[in-house]
Amino acid sequence: MTANASVNTAKKDLHLGSKLLKIAVWVSGAIVASLFVILVAFILIKGIPNLSLDLFAWKHTTKNMSMMPAIFNTVEMVLLTLLIAVPIGVLAAVYMVEYAKKGSKIVAVVRLTTETLQGIPSIIFGLFGMLIFVYSFEWGKTMMAGVMTLVLMILPVIIRTTEEALLAVPDSYREGSFSLGAGKVRTVFRIVMPAAVPGILSGIILATGRIFGETAALVFTSGTSIGRTFTGDPTGPGCTLAVYLYILWNEGLYTEQAYAVSVVLLVLTIGINALSSYLAKKVGKKNG
Amino acid sequence: MLKLKSKEKLFKMLFCLCAFVSAAAVALICIFMFANGFPAMAENGFFKFLFGEEWRPTAGQFGILPMITGSICVTAGAIIFGVPLGLMCAIFLAGFCPKKLYKVLKPAIDLLAGIPSVVYGYFGLMAIVPIMQDIFGGNGKGILTASILLGFMILPTIISVSEASLRAVPNAYYEGSLALGATHEQSMFKTVFPAAGSGIFAGVILGIGRAIGETMAVAMVAGNSAIFPDSLTSNVRTLTTNIILEMGYATGLHRQMLIATGVVLFIFILIINLCFSMLKRKGGKAQ
Structure with a gap:
C-alpha cells in the first residue's frame, strides 16, 4: 500500500516536472521573440522620425551629415570584395567537392584553416589588414586595403555554402554528363555549377550581409574619413555605412543621425536576409 | 586529346590553388601577428606585459592584466545571460514550437x-x-x-548550432524514451539533449569566441576605463576595445603594444577554435 502510494506520488512529481519544463521552454522562446521585437521596434521608432532628405543629400557637409557617400562606398566595397572572393571561394569549393579524394590531407588542411579563418574576430582581421596592406604594401588607408581584408573574412562563408550547394547536386547529373563524353572541367562548369547556382547565390548574399555590417576590420584598413562626395576611387580612403555609424558614435554629437543610419542598416539587413532565405528555399524545393 | 588532358590538369591545379588561399591566409595572419607582436612583448618583458596592472601609454607602462580580466568578465557574463536562454530556446525550436510559429521565429x-x-x-x-x-x-x-548585450548578441549563434545538433539526433532515441514511458519533455531533456551534447557544446564555444572577439558593441557600452573592475557595475576595458580605442593615434612602442594585445587575443581565439574543431569532429563521429 505504502509502496503503491509512493509510486503514485513519484509519477505525479514527474508530470509536474514535465509541466514545469514545458513552461520554462515556452517562456524562453517567448523571451527570445520579445527581445527581437524590442530591438527592431526600438530602432524603427527612434530612427524613422530622424530620417530626413538632408541625410541623403549627394554632397556630405558637416551641416547635413549626409550618409550618401557612405552608402555608395558600401556598394563599391561589397562589389569589389565579391568580385575577388567569389571566384576564389567557388573554385576552392569545386576542388574540395569534385576533385579531392575523401579523407585526403589537403581537404583536412583546407577544412581546418577555413574553420580557423571563420572563428577569427574581425578586429584581428583589421590589425592584420593594417599590418600587411596598409603598412607592408604601403597602400595606406584605402578602399582596396579594406576590400582585401574583407576578402579573407568572407572566403569561409563562400567556400562552405558553395560546398553544400555542390554536394546537393545529384550524382546522376555528373554521370549523365560523363557518359555523353564530357570531360571533368566541362561537367563542372556546364552541368554541376548551373544546378548549384541558387545555393551559391544564397552564400554570396550572406557574405554581402557580413561585408556591409563590418566595422572593426575596416576602421584601420579603409579608414574613417568620409569624403565630401563619393569618388569611387579604390586607391582612396572611404568609410562604409557601418563605419559611418561608428564615426558618429565616436564624435558623440550626432545622435539623431546615428538613429537614422541604424534604421537604414537594419532595413538593409532585413532585405538581405529575406533574399537569402528565398534563394535557400528554392534550393530546398529543387532537391526535395 | 593531349590538349584536352593538359586543360583538365591546368584547371585542377587552378582549383587546388584556390583551395589553398585560405590556408595561406591563416599562415600569413599567424606570421604577421606573431612577428609584429612578440618582439614588442619581449622588449617590454613578457611578464610585465601579461601581468602588469597598469596601462599608461604616456608613462611607458603597458600591462594588460586589467584588459584580460575585463575580457574574461564580460565573456563570463555573456555566457550566464546567453547560454541557458539560448539552449532552452533551441530545445523549444526543436521539440515544442508549433510549425506556424517556427516559420516566423526562425527567420527572426x-x-x-x-x-x-x-x-x-x-x-x-x-x-x-x-x-x-x-x-x-x-x-x-x-x-x-556589456554582459547583457553580449549575451543577447551570441543568442543566435548558440540557438542555431544547438538546434541543428538536436535535430541531428536520430529519432529512435526519442521514440525509445517515449516507449519506456517518459513524457515528451523528459525525452527531450534527458535523452535527446544529452545525445546532442558535443554539438551543443561546440555551439556554446562558438558563442564564447564571438563574445570574446566582439569589439564595437562592447566599446559602446563597457565604459572603457583601463582599470581593474571591482564590481559588476564598474567600467571595464577588454582586449578588443583596448585596440580599437587607441590604435587610431598610437605610434611607436605604443602601437606595437596594441598589436601585442591583438596577439594575446588571437591566442585566446586559437585555443577556442581548437576546442571547437575537436568537439565538432567528436560530434560528427558519434553520429
Missing part, C-alpha cells in the same frame, strides 16, 4: 545573427544603458551592461 533569429554589431552597440547605448543608470546610478556602462 537568423535576422538577429545578421544585424551589424554597431547597431547592437547603439541599441545597448540607447536602451540598456539608461535602464542601468536608473537602477545602479553612475554612467550605466560597465561589466553588467
Whole structure:
C-alpha cells in the first residue's frame, strides 16, 4: 500500500516536472521573440522620425551629415570584395567537392584553416589588414586595403555554402554528363555549377550581409574619413555605412543621425536576409 | 586529346590553388601577428606585459592584466545571460514550437545573427544603458551592461548550432524514451539533449569566441576605463576595445603594444577554435 502510494506520488512529481519544463521552454522562446521585437521596434521608432532628405543629400557637409557617400562606398566595397572572393571561394569549393579524394590531407588542411579563418574576430582581421596592406604594401588607408581584408573574412562563408550547394547536386547529373563524353572541367562548369547556382547565390548574399555590417576590420584598413562626395576611387580612403555609424558614435554629437543610419542598416539587413532565405528555399524545393 | 588532358590538369591545379588561399591566409595572419607582436612583448618583458596592472601609454607602462580580466568578465557574463536562454530556446525550436510559429521565429533569429554589431552597440547605448543608470546610478556602462548585450548578441549563434545538433539526433532515441514511458519533455531533456551534447557544446564555444572577439558593441557600452573592475557595475576595458580605442593615434612602442594585445587575443581565439574543431569532429563521429 505504502509502496503503491509512493509510486503514485513519484509519477505525479514527474508530470509536474514535465509541466514545469514545458513552461520554462515556452517562456524562453517567448523571451527570445520579445527581445527581437524590442530591438527592431526600438530602432524603427527612434530612427524613422530622424530620417530626413538632408541625410541623403549627394554632397556630405558637416551641416547635413549626409550618409550618401557612405552608402555608395558600401556598394563599391561589397562589389569589389565579391568580385575577388567569389571566384576564389567557388573554385576552392569545386576542388574540395569534385576533385579531392575523401579523407585526403589537403581537404583536412583546407577544412581546418577555413574553420580557423571563420572563428577569427574581425578586429584581428583589421590589425592584420593594417599590418600587411596598409603598412607592408604601403597602400595606406584605402578602399582596396579594406576590400582585401574583407576578402579573407568572407572566403569561409563562400567556400562552405558553395560546398553544400555542390554536394546537393545529384550524382546522376555528373554521370549523365560523363557518359555523353564530357570531360571533368566541362561537367563542372556546364552541368554541376548551373544546378548549384541558387545555393551559391544564397552564400554570396550572406557574405554581402557580413561585408556591409563590418566595422572593426575596416576602421584601420579603409579608414574613417568620409569624403565630401563619393569618388569611387579604390586607391582612396572611404568609410562604409557601418563605419559611418561608428564615426558618429565616436564624435558623440550626432545622435539623431546615428538613429537614422541604424534604421537604414537594419532595413538593409532585413532585405538581405529575406533574399537569402528565398534563394535557400528554392534550393530546398529543387532537391526535395 | 593531349590538349584536352593538359586543360583538365591546368584547371585542377587552378582549383587546388584556390583551395589553398585560405590556408595561406591563416599562415600569413599567424606570421604577421606573431612577428609584429612578440618582439614588442619581449622588449617590454613578457611578464610585465601579461601581468602588469597598469596601462599608461604616456608613462611607458603597458600591462594588460586589467584588459584580460575585463575580457574574461564580460565573456563570463555573456555566457550566464546567453547560454541557458539560448539552449532552452533551441530545445523549444526543436521539440515544442508549433510549425506556424517556427516559420516566423526562425527567420527572426537568423535576422538577429545578421544585424551589424554597431547597431547592437547603439541599441545597448540607447536602451540598456539608461535602464542601468536608473537602477545602479553612475554612467550605466560597465561589466553588467556589456554582459547583457553580449549575451543577447551570441543568442543566435548558440540557438542555431544547438538546434541543428538536436535535430541531428536520430529519432529512435526519442521514440525509445517515449516507449519506456517518459513524457515528451523528459525525452527531450534527458535523452535527446544529452545525445546532442558535443554539438551543443561546440555551439556554446562558438558563442564564447564571438563574445570574446566582439569589439564595437562592447566599446559602446563597457565604459572603457583601463582599470581593474571591482564590481559588476564598474567600467571595464577588454582586449578588443583596448585596440580599437587607441590604435587610431598610437605610434611607436605604443602601437606595437596594441598589436601585442591583438596577439594575446588571437591566442585566446586559437585555443577556442581548437576546442571547437575537436568537439565538432567528436560530434560528427558519434553520429
